[in-house]
Amino acid sequence: MTRFILKRLGISLIMLLAVSTIVFLMIHMMPGDPALMMLGGDSNPDPAAVAVLREELGLNKPLPVQYKDWVLGAVGGDLGHSYSEKIPVMQSIATRLPRTLELAGAAMLLACIIGLPLGVWSALRRGKTSDLVMTTGASLGTSIPVYVMGYIFIAVFCLDGFGLGFSMPSSGYMDISRSVGGHFTRLVLPALTLALGIAASIMRMTRSSMLDALSGESVRALRAKGLSESKVIIRHVIRNAFIPVVTIIGLQFGNLIGGTVLCETVFNWPGLSTLLVKAINQRDYPLIQGCILVMSSVFILANLVVDVLYGILDPRAR
Amino acid sequence: MKMLAQCVKNKKFVFSAIVLIPILLMIFLGPVIAPHDPLEMDTSHTLAGSSPAYPMGTDEYGRCIFSRLLYGVRPSMQVALVGTLGAFVAGSLLGIVAGYAGGKAGSLIMRCVETILCFPSILLAMMVVALFGTGVRNLIIVVAILYTPHFARIAHSSTLKVRKMEYVENEVSIGASTPRVLAGTIFPNVLSPLIIQVSLTISSAILLESGLSFLGLGVQPPAPSWGQMIGDARSFLSVNAMYIFWPSLCLCLTILAANLMGDALRDILDPKLKESF
Amino acid sequence: MGDILLDVHHVSKTFPVKGGMFSRSKGFVHAVDDVSFQVERGETFGLVGESGCGKSTLSRALLQLISADSGEILFEGRDLRAMKGRELQTQRSRMRMVFQKPFTSLDPRRTVREIIAAPIRVHDRRIGAAELEKQVLELMDKVGLSPTYIDRYPHEFSGGQRQRIGIARAIALDPELIICDEPVSALDVSIQAQILNLLKDLQQKQNLTYIFISHNLSVVNHMSDRIAVMYLGSIVEIAKADALYERAMHPYTQALLSAIPDPSIAGKRRRIILTGDIPSPVNPPKGCRFSTRCAHATERCRAERPRLLDVEEGYKVACFLYESKGGLK
Numbered sequence: 001m002t003r004f005i006l007k008r009l010g011i012s013l014i015m016l017l018a019v020s021t022i023v024f025l026m027i028h029m030m031p032g033d034p035a036l037m038m039l040g041g042d043s044n045p046d047p048a049a050v051a052v053l054r055e056e057l058g059l060n061k062p063l064p065v066q067y068k069d070w071v072l073g074a075v076g077g078d079l080g081h082s083y084s085e086k087i088p089v090m091q092s093i094a095t096r097l098p099r100t101l102e103l104a105g106a107a108m109l110l111a112c113i114i115g116l117p118l119g120v121w122s123a124l125r126r127g128k129t130s131d132l133v134m135t136t137g138a139s140l141g142t143s144i145p146v147y148v149m150g151y152i153f154i155a156v157f158c159l160d161g162f163g164l165g166f167s168m169p170s171s172g173y174m175d176i177s178r179s180v181g182g183h184f185t186r187l188v189l190p191a192l193t194l195a196l197g198i199a200a201s202i203m204r205m206t207r208s209s210m211l212d213a214l215s216g217e218s219v220r221a222l223r224a225k226g227l228s229e230s231k232v233i234i235r236h237v238i239r240n241a242f243i244p245v246v247t248i249i250g251l252q253f254g255n256l257i258g259g260t261v262l263c264e265t266v267f268n269w270p271g272l273s274t275l276l277v278k279a280i281n282q283r284d285y286p287l288i289q290g291c292i293l294v295m296s297s298v299f300i301l302a303n304l305v306v307d308v309l310y311g312i313l314d315p316r317a318r
Numbered sequence: 319m320k321m322l323a324q325c326v327k328n329k330k331f332v333f334s335a336i337v338l339i340p341i342l343l344m345i346f347l348g349p350v351i352a353p354h355d356p357l358e359m360d361t362s363h364t365l366a367g368s369s370p371a372y373p374m375g376t377d378e379y380g381r382c383i384f385s386r387l388l389y390g391v392r393p394s395m396q397v398a399l400v401g402t403l404g405a406f407v408a409g410s411l412l413g414i415v416a417g418y419a420g421g422k423a424g425s426l427i428m429r430c431v432e433t434i435l436c437f438p439s440i441l442l443a444m445m446v447v448a449l450f451g452t453g454v455r456n457l458i459i460v461v462a463i464l465y466t467p468h469f470a471r472i473a474h475s476s477t478l479k480v481r482k483m484e485y486v487e488n489e490v491s492i493g494a495s496t497p498r499v500l501a502g503t504i505f506p507n508v509l510s511p512l513i514i515q516v517s518l519t520i521s522s523a524i525l526l527e528s529g530l531s532f533l534g535l536g537v538q539p540p541a542p543s544w545g546q547m548i549g550d551a552r553s554f555l556s557v558n559a560m561y562i563f564w565p566s567l568c569l570c571l572t573i574l575a576a577n578l579m580g581d582a583l584r585d586i587l588d589p590k591l592k593e594s595f
Numbered sequence: 596m597g598d599i600l601l602d603v604h605h606v607s608k609t610f611p612v613k614g615g616m617f618s619r620s621k622g623f624v625h626a627v628d629d630v631s632f633q634v635e636r637g638e639t640f641g642l643v644g645e646s647g648c649g650k651s652t653l654s655r656a657l658l659q660l661i662s663a664d665s666g667e668i669l670f671e672g673r674d675l676r677a678m679k680g681r682e683l684q685t686q687r688s689r690m691r692m693v694f695q696k697p698f699t700s701l702d703p704r705r706t707v708r709e710i711i712a713a714p715i716r717v718h719d720r721r722i723g724a725a726e727l728e729k730q731v732l733e734l735m736d737k738v739g740l741s742p743t744y745i746d747r748y749p750h751e752f753s754g755g756q757r758q759r760i761g762i763a764r765a766i767a768l769d770p771e772l773i774i775c776d777e778p779v780s781a782l783d784v785s786i787q788a789q790i791l792n793l794l795k796d797l798q799q800k801q802n803l804t805y806i807f808i809s810h811n812l813s814v815v816n817h818m819s820d821r822i823a824v825m826y827l828g829s830i831v832e833i834a835k836a837d838a839l840y841e842r843a844m845h846p847y848t849q850a851l852l853s854a855i856p857d858p859s860i861a862g863k864r865r866r867i868i869l870t871g872d873i874p875s876p877v878n879p880p881k882g883c884r885f886s887t888r889c890a891h892a893t894e895r896c897r898a899e900r901p902r903l904l905d906v907e908e909g910y911k912v913a914c915f916l917y918e919s920k921g922g923l924k
Contacts, residue, residue, distance in 0.1 A: 018433045023445070030449035143574035145525055147532050147548060148566045151555065159556055258440035262529055266552070277533055280448040288448050292441055299438050484700040488764070491658050492714040493687040506704040 004311050012304045019296045023289050024070050028063065035059060038083055038283050056081070057286070074293065080286035084279065089290035092275060097294065099173065100271035103190055104260050110195035111202055112249065118199075119206025119245075120238065126211065134203070141200025146259045150193040150266035157189060171268035190267040194259045198252045205248040206241065213241040243314045250306030257299055324586050331582035337575035341568075345395055348388035356381060356389040357540050365558045375560045377550065386542035387564055393454050393537045394544055394572075398523035401461025406516055408462060409469025414500055414508065416470070417477025424474075431470045439464050443526055447535045457536060461523045472515055476508035483507075510587040517583055521576035528569055544569045600772060600804050601634040601657070606666030608649075608656050612877055622877040626652040627663070628828035628884075631903065634772070639798065639805040641819030641836065643812055643851070649828040650808045654774045657806070658690055659683065670772070688718050688768040695777035697757035701749040707760055708745045711735070714767045734763040737800070738793060755786035762793065766801060774806045779814065791818060812851055816840050821909075824848045827874065827884040830903060834910040844912045846889045883914070891916060 027034055035053040039046075057080075058066055073079065079089040122134040144152075173186060214237055222236055261273040268274070272291055279287040325331045344351075353373070360380035368375045374383040409431075416427035434442070443460045450456050480486060481504065489499045528545025530536035537543035539550075544565040551562035608627040626649045634640045644650050656663040659675055668675045670686060678686060691714075694700035701710055711731045715722065732742050738759040749757055758778060765773055775794065779787040795818070797803060809815045815822055816836050823833040824845065832845040843849045850867040869888045874880050880887055886896040895915055903913040 015433070015436045019436050022433070022437075026445055026449050139577065140570075140574065143521070143577050144570050145528060145532075145545075145573070147529070148570060151548075151552065151562060151566070155555065155559070254438040257438040258529070261440050261444070262532065265533060276444065277535070280444060280535060283448075285448075288445070292437075292445050295441055296437055300436060484694040484696060485702040487655070487660055488692065488694065488700065489713070491660055491687060491692055492717050492768075493684040494713075494717050498717075503702055507702070 001311075005308055008304055008307050008311070012300050015300050016297060019300065020071060020074060020293055021067075023293050023296070024067055027285055027289060033059075034285050038285060053083075079290035079293070082279075082284055082287040082290075084282040084284040084287065089287050092287060093272060093290055093294055096270060096272045096275050099269065100260055100264070100273060101298070103187070103194065103263065103269060103271060104256050106187060106191035107194035107198065107259070107263075108249075108252075108256060110191055111198035111252070114195065115199035115202030116206055116245070119203040120210055120241075122203070123207045123210030123214065135207070138200040138203045141196055142204070144197070146193060146197055146262040147266050149196060150190070150263060153189050153193055154266070173268075173270050186267075186269075190263050190269050193266070194256070194263045197259060198255055201252055201255070202245070202248060206245050209241040209244045209248075210237065213237045216240070243310065246306060246310050246313060250303055250310070253299055253302045253306070257295055321586070325582075328582045328585055330578045331586070334575040334579035334582060337571050338579065341391060341572055341575075342395070344388055344391045348391060352382075352385035352388045354382035354385040356386040356542050358382075365554060365561070367558065368560060374564050375558055377547070377558075377561055378554060383547075383561060383564060386547060387544070387568060390542040390544045390547060390565065391568075393457075393531075393541065394524055394527050396454055397457045397461055397527040398520045401458045401523050402465065402516055402519045404458065404462030405465035405519060406469050406512065409466040409471075410473045410505070410508075410512055412466065413470035413473025414477045414504055417474040418481055418496075418500060418504065420478075420481075428470065428474055431467050434463060434467045439522075439526060440529060443530060444533075444535060447530065452530075452535055452538050454537065457527055457530065461526065464526070465519045465522065468519060469512060469515055472511045473508055476511060477504055480504055480507045514580055514583045514587060517576055517580035521573050521580065524569070524573055524576065598636040599633050600636040600671060601806075602667075602669040602672075603630060603632050603634075603657070604667040604669070606630045606653070606656060606663045606668060608652055608661065608663045624877050625828050625879055627656060628879075630666075630825075630828075630830055632823055632830060632833060634804060634806060635820075636771070636804055637802065638820040639807050639818050641815040641822035642806060642808045642825060643810065643815045643822060644825035645810055647827075648825040650810075650825055651776060653825075654692065654776050654806070654808060657774060658692055659687070684718075688714070689770050690772045690774070691765040691768070691770045692774045692776060693758070693761050693765045693778045696781050697754045697761065698749075698781075700761050701757055703749055706746045706748060707731075707735070707740070710749070710760060711763050711767055714764060718768060730767070734767055737766065737797065738763045753786075754782050755790060758782065758790050759793065762790075762797070766797060766803075769801065770803070772804045772806065774808065776808045777810070778807075780809065780811065787814070794818070813855055824851070827879060829884055829913065831885065831913045832911065833903070838910060844906065844910075844917055845885075845914050846891055846916075847885050 030037075033050070033054075035050050035057060039049055039053060054060055058069060061069070070080075077090055079093070081087075082089045082092050085092055118134055118138075122131045125131045171186075173183075175183065260271065261276070263269065264271045264273040265277065272295060276288065276291040276295075278284075279291060353371075358381060360376065360382075362380065363372065363376050364378055364380045366372060366376045366380075372382050372384065374387065377383055377386070412427055412431055416424040416431075418424075419427075437445075442464060443457075446460045446463075447456060486499065486503055489503050494502070527536055528543070528548070531543040531545030532549040534546075534549060537546055539546065547565040548562055548569070551558075551565070554561055606627060607625075607629055609623040609625050612622045612624055628649075630649075630653060632640070642650055642653070652661070655661045657668055657675075659668075663676065666676075670690065673686075675683070675686060705713075708728070708731055711734055712727050715727060715730060728745075731745065735742060735745065740756065740759050740763065744752070744756075749760070752760070762778075778794070779790050782790065791814070794805070798805060805818070807815060807818050816839075819836045821833065822836050822839050823830050824839075824847065825831070826847050832839065832843075832848050834842075839848065840852065843852050846867075850869050853867040867890075874884070874887050880897065882895070882897040882899050883889070883892070883901050886892040889896065893915065899915075901913045901915050901918070903911045904918065906912050906917045
């Protein structure tokens with residue numbers, strides 16, 4: 001068991017290394033001088049200022065040295081200096097990361113709460129109208145882009161599109177220390193928006209996995225033994241079906257992070273993704289690198305946790 | 319042909335075809351049908367509702383939304399179709415070669431290809447766009463790179479199975495050269511799951527491109543793209559709901575149709591795959 | 596011995612067993628261990644043994660589908676292992692194989708026409724469509740397939756018919772030698788007879804030499820002129836078919852024969868049940884491979900490996916029991 005965890009840890013470290021290398025190299029592969037781009041954009045910046053910036057960014061050192069500096073810095077928590085915000089990159093990220101994590105976490109939680117039971121239920125009601133309705137809903141759920149979903153919610157709940165009397169705040173962020181209620185009213189819609197798409201995928205996979213488990217040989221044997229249907233379902237089917245679902249949830253992390261990027265923009269949730277978009281628009285390369293590195297690392301970490309969890313649940317995987 | 323008959327019988331296939339064919343036609347016929355130049359601004363009629371002159375109203379610059387909608391399909395489809403084709407070719411090639419070669423070389427190829435999967439797709443896309451610029455051409459390259467691993471994985475695992483088959487041994491035993499074996503015997507037998515993936519990748523690519531355009535990092539104005547239109551429309555939700563409604567509807571329908579097509583192809587080409595939907 | 600078509604000298608093939616995180620080799624499977632035999636032109640040389648004895652590996656090594664680790668494979672006097680490229684390709688058309696499983700030996704995506712034409716096309720790029728069709732139809736006729744089947748797909752045929760297609764494909768380039776690797780094991784008994792008769796028929800008409808591989812001793816006996824018995828990668832006995840069937844000298848062969856339910860055998864043969872475990876091919880016993888299960892095993896058997904020696908004209912056995920009878924080869 002420990003060997004399995006160590007092995008997965010090793011693989012994750014390699015992935016982190018690969019990611020950081022790619023992120024690092026990207027800056028050096030782009031056409032044009034990064035410093036020039038940062039200062040000027042379209043206009044012609046002062047060559048002296050460009051030279052100063054190059055020195056600051058360490059662009060004049062040989063490539064392997066730059067890489068070493070960067071990796072060592074990253075491990076130590078120093079991701080460089082944000083040009084647009086005039087503060088260390090780490091500081092920018094540190095303020096925003098918890099907010100993105102909160103949004104992503106809430107969304108994943110909601111997605112599981114919605115998707116898992118619905119998946120189980122629709123598998124049990126296979127072929128009936130309720131099943132058809134739900135599977136169609138799930139199909140829609142995976143086809144509607146996050147931002148469209150977001151605006152539908154805004155239209156209904158904030159702008160009172162259906163005249164139902166809702167008027168929730170559609171944007172912004174309120175620190176929880178200021179007002180718990182205010183904080184959560186602003187969290188609900190973005191989290192729900194993000195959650196629905198993922199819930200749809202989870203629902204589909206849970207349903208399919210349940211159907212597999214229900215038709216399995218072991219279930220037939222259990223029924224033959226005389227166990228009541230509900231006991232069969234609860235004790236055996238769900239437990240067996242649950243294992244591949246863990247993998248599915250793991251696979252959804254990619255969608256989750258992608259979704260937060262769009263969701264934060266729709267709801268003006270000041271998280272890491274909006275920071276990234278801003279950085280891209282302002283060509284703040286140290287900040288771009290930092291954000292992508294942190295977000296990818298979270299992704300890899302999440303996958304590690306899921307893999308280990310899977311290993312715990314399914315001895316065959318070890 | 320038996321295949322065609324099976325396609326027509328499948329409800330999902332028919333539905334998605336009904337949606338997708340007009341959309342594909344829009345690519346070519348858009349300019350013909352559009353009542354106005356999508357870039358033409360009519361400043362006296364900004365954010366107007368629908369009227370005979372402007373069937374879906376106008377945007378904040380007075381441009382005809384309907385015309386922009388018709389033109390907007392092109393960049394999305396270009397990125398999705400060409401990018402997916404690129405991913406299909408690159409991924410299949412890498413996967414089949416890695417699977418056939420086997421051993422350390424094969425594993426190495428697959429490990430390298432799979433590093434791309436360490437990134438959530440939109441992040442990688444944003445990074446490429448940030449460094450290399452926006453525009454349809456770069457987006458096509460991004461899509462091709464992003465989805466190559468998906469095709470490679472499928473091609474690789476299928477090739478591993480097919481390679482052990484005796485008819486492949488026979489091909490080698492009659493002296494067929496390796497390229498001939500790969501292209502003539504292995505490739506046709508691993509094609510089915512790859513085709514299913516094409517459909518799913520197209521829908522993911524559309525989502526990606528529209529997401530990027532929405533953020534302002536995809537197709538640049540004034541050229542229209544559905545995602546971009548939605549992005550622009552968000553400030554005007556309360557003023558002209560049609561502005562955001564139509565591109566959203568078209569986008570959702572297209573993605574839904576592409577997804578359903580993927581499911582339909584899965585039903586037709588590989589009924590052995592358990593019903594996942 | 597008559598005109599020798601295939602001369603196999605001390606061929607060995609081992610496979611590393613991979614395991615661990617970095618695919619380290621944990622051991623070696625001695626699939627084929629120092630195998631030598633000769634096949635005369637025009638005869639049917641039977642190769643019999645249980646699953647895992649190395650018959651399939653040997654057949655692949657003969658066809659150069661896998662590369663043997665050591666030894667020589669002389670086809671008409673020339674070493675196949677030393678050939679490359681063009682030369683090897685020409686030789687390939689003269690040695691073909693009929694495979695065991697009718698369901699995986701034919702490309703499901705190709706029609707009968709394409710399957711049978713493929714070898715012809717590989718060796719003659721410029722052949723015209725009409726000429727190709729003529730040759731394909733001729734071949735289909737030889738194996739008893741109706742010409743109407745030419746554009747059908749493998750899944751539309753029964754097991755026996757698919758084997759016929761496989762046989763047509765094998766004789767397409769007029770080969771000298773055909774290796775039949777368990778060609779009827781996957782077929783129903785009634786069909787087996789038909790295919791075996793077809794094979795015998797073709798042998799006469801096309802002047803073929805067969806290596807006939809099977810785990811079924813009675814089938815091998817029916818088809819073969821001479822038979823070699825394989826156990827765990829080595830040949831333990833080679834003799835003429837009738838002689839082997841009557842006298843079976845090696846203890847393993849005796850056990851195999853005793854297991855055949857044959858009501859015609861006058862004195863009811865006592866069923867020899869082998870004791871002991873089948874040794875793992877990864878760690879074969881130091882001495883005679885069969886020593887762990889042999890009722891007659893001695894200390895010498897466990898320590899030393901017996902060589903394949905002539906005990907009389909045309910009869911070779913690898914067993915210390917008979918050493919006094921024969922001289923060195």
